Amino acid sequence: MSAPFVTHSFGQGQRLLNLATTAYVPVANNTYTITATAPTTPQLAPPAYYMLFAVNQGIPGPSIWVQVSAPQ
Numbered sequence: 001m002s003a004p005f006v007t008h009s010f011g012q013g014q015r016l017l018n019l020a021t022t023a024y025v026p027v028a029n030n031t032y033t034i035t036a037t038a039p040t041t042p043q044l045a046p047p048a049y050y051m052l053f054a055v056n057q058g059i060p061g062p063s064i065w066v067q068v069s070a071p072q
Helices: none
Strands: 005-007 010-012 020-028 031-037 048-052 064-068
Antiparallel strands (some): 005 010, 020 031, 048 064
């Protein structure tokens, strides 16, 4: 989920992406490592900061901020 800005009661730049997950590995009690595939083009996810959530059975966990940068 991108961090949109708001002007005149309208959220600009809102974006929600569902990432494909390929694996999850139990690490400790109720803790897992998840592998996900990032969007492949800047048209899908322009360079910016995004909130990343892991969702289990429809319930989102705490989010973290990740920075998506332009391909080199």
